[in-house]
Amino acid sequence: MSRYDRYVLSQYLVLFGFFSLILVAVFWINRAVVLFDKLIGDGQSAMVFFEFTALTLPNLIRMVLPMAAFAASVYVTNRLNSESELTVMQATGSSPWQLARPALAFGLITAAMMSILTHVLLPASTKQLELREAEIARNVTARLLTEGSFLHPAGGVTFYIRQIDPDGRLNDVFLSDQRDPKQSVIYTGAEAFLVRDGERSNLIMVDGMAQRLDTVTQTLSTTVFADFSFDISSLINKNDTRTRNIRSIPTLELMRSPDAITETDGYTSGQLAEELHLRFARALVCVAVTLIGFSTLLLGGFSRFGVWRQALLAFVLLVFLEVLRGIVSDPVLENADFWPLTYLPTVVGVIIATLFLWLASRPKKRRAKANTAPTAEVAT
Structure with a gap:
């Protein structure tokens, strides 16, 4: 050259x-x-x-x-x-x-x-x-632990936390589940905790209420609970089988x-x-x-x-x-x-x-x- x-x-x-x-x-x-x-x-x-x-x-x-x-x-x-x-x-x-x-x-x-x-x-x-x-x-904290915002981790699901304490306690939790077209469920709790059990993730709500609306009969039923466990694994592990x-x-x-x-x-x-x-x-x-x-x-x-x-x-x-x-x-x-x-x-x-x-x-x-x-x- x-x-x-x-x-x-x-x-x-x-x-x-x-x-x-x-x-x-x-x-x-x-x-x-x-x-x-x-x-x-x-x-x-x-x-x-x-x-x-x-x-x-x-x-x-x-x-x-x-x-x-x-x-x-x-x-x-x-x-x-x-x-x-x-x-x-x-x-x-x-x-x-x-x-x-x-x-x-x-x-x-x-x-x-x-x-x-x-x-x-x-x-x-x-x-x-x-x-x-x-x-x-698969990270629960990234998908759910955001205070002061309405999150939609899955279609038909709305999640809200008013405040998160330094020890991981969730205050004033709101969870709406409308994935079933026949019924709509709203969970509210004064406190909640996230617990992992192997591949499963559970939301433990304390001192709350569940409101279930039957969209077919237009019947509303409420249940007050001292503690309630809600499996949120399906909201997190959605893409494990993708190619x-x-x-x-x-x-x-x-x-x-x-x-x-x-x-x-x-x-x-x-x-x-x-x-x-x-x-x-x-x-x-x-x-x-x-x-x-x-x-x-x-x-x-x-x-x-x-x-x-x-x-x-x-x-x-x-x-x-x-x-x-x-x-x-x-x-x-x-x-x-x-x-x-x-x-x-x-x-x-x-x-x-x-x-x-x-x-x-x-x-x-x-x-x-x-x-x-x-x-x-x-x-x-």
Whole structure:
């Protein structure tokens, strides 16, 4: 690699880091607002919020990494063109194919980063996130022990605590259970305690009353009790039997035992094939978008008016590749034998970039065609 190639590659990497930081920050803020409201509203601490935020970062980076690579490719190429560095290199005999070497190296580096994300970091973070979500779902304190707020731990259930003492005593408890459409029950207690018995959790209410309304006969019956035990295990352990997120399944497991995954987790062969090949395709598409960003701007050459038309064309091509990825996804989901379609956006992107580089290597022919058209009009 020549000194010029190293210089351009360093510019790509610097701008890539800058754009990645900006895009991740924008996406993270939008995600963090929802996450903060959900976790803090459920009584979680700030440390849990930061932990969940860190676990969602690999997925955010996966989404923004191709866009950051494309933006860096377009920005650096535009700056090299506006400062006439590309023009000087072409004047010294460097062909567009030679000038594309830093862009290709940059695309391979971003593809390696994306591979680490999709094959290692993302499955590990998704798996850990699932475990933490399950732990919080089983955490009685997080779901029920929030004073001064009406909570809804399950559909048709409302829970309220006026005050919680330091020793764990619950004062003035209200519990409404309307899960049975035939009857509605309201429990109130002056005091209550949470007791765990193995996998079961019980709410012990003291000095209270139970009001039972039969919705069929519209009959209300009340019962005063000195102490009453209410099993709340069903309100807490609701997600113990859920299947794994497909993104948390390791790549080697997807390759070696798809039939076992289908049997245990219920995913179809099309879903598994799309997820597996999409992990490789996401890495390869980084090479395509960087080459498109470079080759499209190289078509414009030097101009005092800039290369905004070429930049707009490059952005349209980026959107086209993303739309194409969505189009080929459905056939793969329906039939796993169509998995080669997953790589179609990458192949199309590389073909377009190769075509643009071929056109850029023949500027005289393009200029001759542009000059012959007005001449023909004057002759007529």
